[in-house]
Amino acid sequence: GGMEKQIYLPAVLTERLGYFKDEGLDVELINSRAGVEAENELLAGAVQGVVGFYDHTIDLQSKGKYIESIVQFSQAPGEVELVSTKQAANTKSFADLKGKTLGVTGLGSSTDFLTQYLCQRAGLKAGDYTLLPVGAGNTFVAAVKQDQIAAGMTTEPTIGRMLKTGEASILVDMRTPEATEAALGGPYPAASFYVQSSWLAKHRDDATKLANAFVRTLRFIATHSAEEIAEKMPADYYQGDKALYVKGLAEGKAQFTPDGRMPKNGPETVLKVLAAFNKNIQGKPVDLAKTYTTDFVDASR
Amino acid sequence: MPLLTPSRDVQRPAAAGAAAPAIELVNVSRRFVTPEGKAMTALRDFDMVVGQGEFACVVGPTGCGKSTTLNLVTGLARPSAGEVRVMGQPVGGVDPGVGFVFQTDALFPWRSVLDNVAAGPLYRGVPRKEAYEKARDWIARVHLAKFEQHYPHQLSGGMRKRVALAQTFINEPKILLMDEPFSALDVQTRTLMQDELLALWSGTGASVVFVTHDLEEAVALADKVYVLTAGPATVKTVFNVDLPRPRVMSEIRYDQHFVEVCKVIWDALREEVQIGQQRTMDSGH
Amino acid sequence: MPLLTPSRDVQRPAAAGAAAPAIELVNVSRRFVTPEGKAMTALRDFDMVVGQGEFACVVGPTGCGKSTTLNLVTGLARPSAGEVRVMGQPVGGVDPGVGFVFQTDALFPWRSVLDNVAAGPLYRGVPRKEAYEKARDWIARVHLAKFEQHYPHQLSGGMRKRVALAQTFINEPKILLMDEPFSALDVQTRTLMQDELLALWSGTGASVVFVTHDLEEAVALADKVYVLTAGPATVKTVFNVDLPRPRVMSEIRYDQHFVEVCKVIWDALREEVQIGQQRTMDSGH
């Protein structure tokens, strides 16, 4: 997803706050359309680090590619299952979505696995619902408006926008650690900063500096209000509607970890979700210890 | 010499009406912009009157402006000054009563000979069957029956010219303009075509303007021969040819009258020819 | 009649060498596939020998196969059977010593007259300045000095033909093939061009094959006149014309010998002409 997405906010914020410079780092932020692309770039050596969803580290391990999360930005996916207002009256839980079409950003994406997992937990079987990839942003909005999907999983700012216009309401909120626990049965580490393991072995200094910068940012987020944070962001990110941006930020701020540490049991939850639906992983041993390290955040002041 | 009346043709145009001449050019000029950006005059103060049913031939040095004149009559080009009238009406666009055999190839390369010849009638709304029947008839008249299905690029130069003739004749135009139509044909085919043309002309009473380089051909066919000057073309002289009709082409050349007429025009022209020749040589070397 | 020797030309081709004829066609046939899918024979058992420095004219009914013959000599087309030799060598591709004036327009429309004429020398590696000087000279010789900067579409039909002539002559080819080069020109320009051609020919000792419809032109220019038959072209008769040289075009037509020669060839041809005419008429109607 794009750099302007709130779930990836710490990256841009770090740069805006000048923390990279403080660490003596010259960092260029490059926007990528999709997580998969960003990881391919990482593996191909075009970039040194990627901010993306943690689940990719597991997925890639199953393909023999080793990447490690060194700073964990969030302990919740920041995703919300929105349900169209027209369906809201008789949809109280995932179980009520039987026979409906559900929107995800793309097949094989994190939203896909989360949706399927939530359905499974609600007792639905594979044939009971249909998944439709609708992307994010206004194609998602249009899909809801045109009744292509009854419900769908998405992030800010789409959530805020749909709530504001009253076109949809929240079915499952996974923006806070608590709600995520409730929905998934454990914390779900999502946005994180990861690098290739081989790179890490050779560049521990750089990794330390990067971790320091990010951890500082996470502390900043934890100690400042949504308005103050928004102030620091580029104007283009909230050009459409600033109030909405701030509101979304206020509601979603809790997803960020205060210290960049991997939440306890987080990796296990992710593996559980993935193992249920991702064919790549099924039947393959995964060494979770190789997917993340807290050495660097632990070391940061 | 009763057969021949050299006369400067200065009739003023008659009012439009039943007796209006078929073609009138009044004081026409035509200029082109040269690549150097200067204006070049191709026709200057050009006057021409062709009565209904009249057969006029135009001769003149190459590049003098003969094709330009025909283009003005068709309405494809417009005069820079002066007026062009067809059947008493100023020429606005292309007139459906006009037929034009172009100097250069203008056949449709993607159509067979048959389809090329049938084009005119089909354009004019003649039913398909009838149009093709007529086309076959005309193809036979130009001796290409065996080549009905050939495409133009499969024909020789003279054959293509004959297709163009059939294409024009099939429409039986009231005004027939022909730009060196027979120059690519051998003598016997040319004679046949000339006879065919005269037959068509006497049958339909069309008015013909016929451009040629061959003075004998001009005299053999025409009622009137326009001789143009070199440089910006003006009418040098108009000769009336009153050889008796019907004329038979294969015989007329041995006719004593004919030979005399040609000789007189030649003598009258020799002076001009030499002036023109001298001028091109001066400008040439 | 010592001036004229009708003779069936059946010499067998000489071995390649210094004295080899410039052009030899031995038993050549050329077939085309008609649109109906049948094979059509354009040339059949065609024999022709043009010695070095010889001037040969080819006459024959339209569509008989004259242009096809020239195409075979250039190497643009290949015979279906038989052999074509130029300077004793079998023709493989286009020979740089050959010049060809096409029957149809083949000027480069995006080049001005000057650039068109200079094309040949430039292709052959002549330095720019020299090439353009030569081109200017040739343009003047065809009386187009004022039109150097014009593009072909801004010229009249006859002027374009003259540009084509200059374009070919400037290369001073050893073998010069011309397909009805003068048919679009008026009498005086034609006479000038004929003189120019004869001067060029006698100066360079080139071998010329000249296709024309005009028997008088053929006799006036040629050493040998090939008369072709209609239908699949074969050589009907070859006439040797031994009018004395140098010949002056504006006078030769009034020469008593010349008139006799023409008459003899005409008489000899009349029969064939009538057969051909009859045949086309049969197939035509």
Place this chain on the structure above:
Amino acid sequence: MTDMTMPSRAVPSSEDIETAARAALARRKRLVVGLRVGILVAVLAGWEISTRLEWIDPFFFASPSGIFSQIAIWITDGTSQGPLWEQVLVTLEETVLGFLIGAVGGVACGILLGRNKLLADVFSIYIKIANSVPRVVLGSIFIIAFGLGMASKVALAVVMVFFVVFANAFQGVREADRAMIANAQILGASPVQITRTVIIPSAMSWILASLHVSFGFALVGAVVGEFLGAKKGIGLLISTAQGAFNANGVFAAMIILAVVALVVEFAITWVENHLVRWKPTPFHEQT
């Protein structure tokens, strides 16, 4: 319609010539097919070897054997979205629809603007503006406007095709020989008849040239549309494979696309050969 020639001393009969010509044609055909196959094999072998030797990483660039087995799996077991032929059919339907609409629209607009100088002067600037709009952005606008169904993919295919066809049809019309137009006019053709019988035939090679390239573009449009959101189709197959880091799947889907493109290409060539039968063979290609 080709010329038949054969250099030989003996005078051959028509049959001899025809047989020889046929033999030469067959020989040439064998040569061409041989070279094509040769190149294909060389490329595939080079690719496979490079991946085996790890000169290039099959994780990114797949490998022929992997692609092959992926296609085999799709054919035998079907894809996650249903049987393979269904995906092909869906994409093909969108493509062909988009191609037809775009081509017809492009030809129509090209002829209209090519024939009318005022319209051309006024509207060509807007067409140029429209042509600079990124298709991916248009894709999301189309999804909003036409929904996630077939319509948005077709619309995307249309805009991919339209401009190429338009540009060529327009120029083809402008290039029509003016002597031929004048001749038709004098033979009595109305403007509509001129367009139908002179302009369109002379613009035909222009239009056909653009159709060749634009079918590929239509395919691309449809696939990109599916990429942005779809239930079925090869584009979705690609996007799923991409999401799953399945390079073999991505390349396999692209090969399926190529096969589709080639089949349609042959159809277009067939039509073309029937439309341009009147053309002379260039001298240098006469055998």
Place this chain on the structure above:
Amino acid sequence: MTDMTMPSRAVPSSEDIETAARAALARRKRLVVGLRVGILVAVLAGWEISTRLEWIDPFFFASPSGIFSQIAIWITDGTSQGPLWEQVLVTLEETVLGFLIGAVGGVACGILLGRNKLLADVFSIYIKIANSVPRVVLGSIFIIAFGLGMASKVALAVVMVFFVVFANAFQGVREADRAMIANAQILGASPVQITRTVIIPSAMSWILASLHVSFGFALVGAVVGEFLGAKKGIGLLISTAQGAFNANGVFAAMIILAVVALVVEFAITWVENHLVRWKPTPFHEQT
């Protein structure tokens, strides 16, 4: 080079004719510009009114006034990625590079394959296959192969341009008049000279027609490339605006693209007018 004509009784001098011709030209120009502006104003007014009256939703389809103020903000305050001109420059550089490479490559391959029948028979099938590869997929492959810098965007622009130019150059070469080629051959031209002096000039209108449409395509390629991953450029501007639900931003960026396209378009047209000065005016357009 046009013909000058004026129907009038009195014999006008050359200057009269030239003045009249100039006046007619100026009148026509005014008419064209008037109509263009009129259409633009009508469209913008209709759009603005529809959004004001909420017939269409400005959330999706923006509004002219919003777009205008967005552009104003970008010009005065710069974008989140730096000043606006920098974005334009980055995109323009990628586009122009890609356009040049693609056009030169397309023309070169077109001429090569157009002149050599065997090469054409063997390779055209592979070109057709390549043309059916969805550009978005290619985009990600290019990023892997060439990295995230300028090279991958340029490569994407190249593949957008190449096929269109190739198809036209190829066909243009095949359409060259065979009589003219034969004439050049006999005048002594080598194959290379024929290509340079006959084939290229006669294929020129084909090539130019494809350049007109393909500059827009190059722009699209560069923007899509930036979409997939970039630090700067108009494509990134669009993708950020899309992610932030800023429809005005999306449309504003597209308008900037259109302006870029038009400027380059005028340059191409200028070149074209200089290259085709030899062309006759069609009869029906002579005034």
